[in-house]
Amino acid sequence: MSFLYRSTRNANETATASEAILKGLAENGGLFVPDEIPALDVSFEELAEMDYKGVAYEVMSRMLTDFTEEELKACIDGAYDSKFDTDLIAPVKYHHGAYILELFHGKTIAFKDMALSILPYLLTTAAKKNNIDKEIVILTATSGDTGKAALAGFADVPGTRIAVFYPKNGVSPIQEKQMVTEKGANTFVAGITGNFDDAQTGVKKMFSDKKLAAYLDEKGFQFSSANSINIGRLVPQMVYYVYAYTRLVKAGTIAAGDMINVVVPTGNFGNILAAYYASLMGLPVRKFICASNDNKVLFDFFTTGKYDRNRDFILTSSPSMDILISSNLERLIYRVAGNDADKNNELMKNLAEKGEYEITEEMKENLYQFYGNYATQDEVADVIKTVYGEDGYVLDTHTAVAVSVFDKYKKETADDTPTIIASTASPYKFTRSVVTAIDPELAGKGDFELVDELENISQVKVPNAVNEIRTAPVVHDTVCDKEEMEAVVKKFLGI
Numbered sequence: 001m002s003f004l005y006r007s008t009r010n011a012n013e014t015a016t017a018s019e020a021i022l023k024g025l026a027e028n029g030g031l032f033v034p035d036e037i038p039a040l041d042v043s044f045e046e047l048a049e050m051d052y053k054g055v056a057y058e059v060m061s062r063m064l065t066d067f068t069e070e071e072l073k074a075c076i077d078g079a080y081d082s083k084f085d086t087d088l089i090a091p092v093k094y095h096h097g098a099y100i101l102e103l104f105h106g107k108t109i110a111f112k113d114m115a116l117s118i119l120p121y122l123l124t125t126a127a128k129k130n131n132i133d134k135e136i137v138i139l140t141a142t143s144g145d146t147g148k149a150a151l152a153g154f155a156d157v158p159g160t161r162i163a164v165f166y167p168k169n170g171v172s173p174i175q176e177k178q179m180v181t182e183k184g185a186n187t188f189v190a191g192i193t194g195n196f197d198d199a200q201t202g203v204k205k206m207f208s209d210k211k212l213a214a215y216l217d218e219k220g221f222q223f224s225s226a227n228s229i230n231i232g233r234l235v236p237q238m239v240y241y242v243y244a245y246t247r248l249v250k251a252g253t254i255a256a257g258d259m260i261n262v263v264v265p266t267g268n269f270g271n272i273l274a275a276y277y278a279s280l281m282g283l284p285v286r287k288f289i290c291a292s293n294d295n296k297v298l299f300d301f302f303t304t305g306k307y308d309r310n311r312d313f314i315l316t317s318s319p320s321m322d323i324l325i326s327s328n329l330e331r332l333i334y335r336v337a338g339n340d341a342d343k344n345n346e347l348m349k350n351l352a353e354k355g356e357y358e359i360t361e362e363m364k365e366n367l368y369q370f371y372g373n374y375a376t377q378d379e380v381a382d383v384i385k386t387v388y389g390e391d392g393y394v395l396d397t398h399t400a401v402a403v404s405v406f407d408k409y410k411k412e413t414a415d416d417t418p419t420i421i422a423s424t425a426s427p428y429k430f431t432r433s434v435v436t437a438i439d440p441e442l443a444g445k446g447d448f449e450l451v452d453e454l455e456n457i458s459q460v461k462v463p464n465a466v467n468e469i470r471t472a473p474v475v476h477d478t479v480c481d482k483e484e485m486e487a488v489v490k491k492f493l494g495i
């Protein structure tokens with residue numbers, strides 16, 4: 001059964017799955033959404049017997065209908081292999097009364113690897129299917145984790161180049177070192193003097209610039225996006241919710257068909273939207289618990305129905321969630337507006353012009369499965385220490401936001417539905433915040449000394465991703481203004 005993807009801003013703009021992956025973004029800033037989400041017609045018991053790749057094929061083949069079985073299986077095999085440090089790919093562990101879904105066992109130790117290790121395969125397959133003879137240029141804005149995961153995924157992939165922009169003062173030292181030491185010959189990295197939203201706005205602007213697209217075309221290039229707005233990121237992220245659920249079925253913790261809740265530490269709203277899409281496919285989810293840090297735009301939105309980005313941008317200990325414009329929320333807005341592009345357009349126009357919009361009561365009612373809350377930096381530090389005290393398990397700062405919000409939700413509602421918490425990064429990526437939360441006396445140590453301290457504290461071996469950057473030379477040292485982004489991309493491409 002095949003269906004098309006359609007722009008959230010223009011009902012007449014459609015694309016096949018492979019075209020949507022190639023384009024990344026629809027015209028005028030619209031996002032591609034599936035016309036339908038087919039039911040997952042395989043039983044949870046059957047899925048429980050499959051490994052990660054097997055589940056990935058079942059879920060992704062329902063969504064990417066113009067990929068052949070052979071093509072999709074080749075993409076999955078290439079992605080979920082020994083790049084991950086465990087055969088389970090995404091292990092589920094029980095701590096603090098919840099099932100922690102560890103999504104950080106890939107090459108760059110953040111959950112972005114789950115999708116970005118397969119995106120290059122999906123994209124190059126899509127290019128072949130659509131007879132694209134241009135070199136594909138991936139443009140990416142990152143709040144810290146997407147950047148390195150995309151660089152690692154696309155490094156030296158023939159027919160592609162990749163340019164990454166990150167907020168110069170808005171990422172952790174380990175995150176920055178990971179990016180600026182990237183060796184791939186087709187890669188480019190620049191820090192911008194601004195925040196993540198500036199980087200994301202600059203990238204979106206280049207995407208929607210028709211003149212620039214024509215110029216690139218003439219020179220043999222074509223832009224595409226590795227950001228979480230690309231359905232080539234969203235669809236692979238649906239997989240691990242189904243996978244985690246079926247691991248609980250397999251372990252006998254829940255029965256097939258039982259309801260679960262999911263808690264997701266949220267920034268751009270991609271990860272939690274993937275959980276929602278998985279539920280539309282048939283995953284029994286009662287509540288989607290959206291956890292924010294001090295940049296609590298989404299908490300305010302879910303409590304009031306008003307989205308308002310007019311506020312100070314706060315740099316926190318969970319930098320990958322320091323975002324005021326959660327791009328993927330548009331897909332949910334479009335859906336609760338009854339798949340109405342005109343209505344969505346109006347709201348997004350308000351967002352662009354006034355920095356805010358308000359949904360109707362009826363739309364708000366359609367959001368009844370979503371619950372929002374947030375955790376302050378002090379609460380994050382507290383919960384890291386508490387959970388460590390319980391059984392020695394060390395949370396990263398982003399996962400800690402989720403765990404803190406999980407505690408608040410339970411206190412408010414007394415809901416005891418089995419809960420999966422998405423753990424989005426290894427604590428080794430945010431060593432300073434994590435170690436000083438557990439032992440403030442260690443604050444005077446250097447970043448890599450803290451890495452060794454964390455090994456002692458957690459009894460978890462230092463991941464390769466961290467060891468390999470200890471002494472790696474800086475390859476990328478460009479810093480630019482947001483106005484200069486287009487110029488530096490052209491220079492990188494030599495045009």
Ligand SMILES: *Cc1c(COP(=O)(O)O)cnc(C)c1O
Pocket residue numbers: 110111112145146228265266267268269270271272320321398424425
């Ligand atoms: C990107 C990221 C998030 C936020 O995910 P979204 O899909 O943007 O909501 C949370 N935690 C970590 C560690 C991340 O890298």
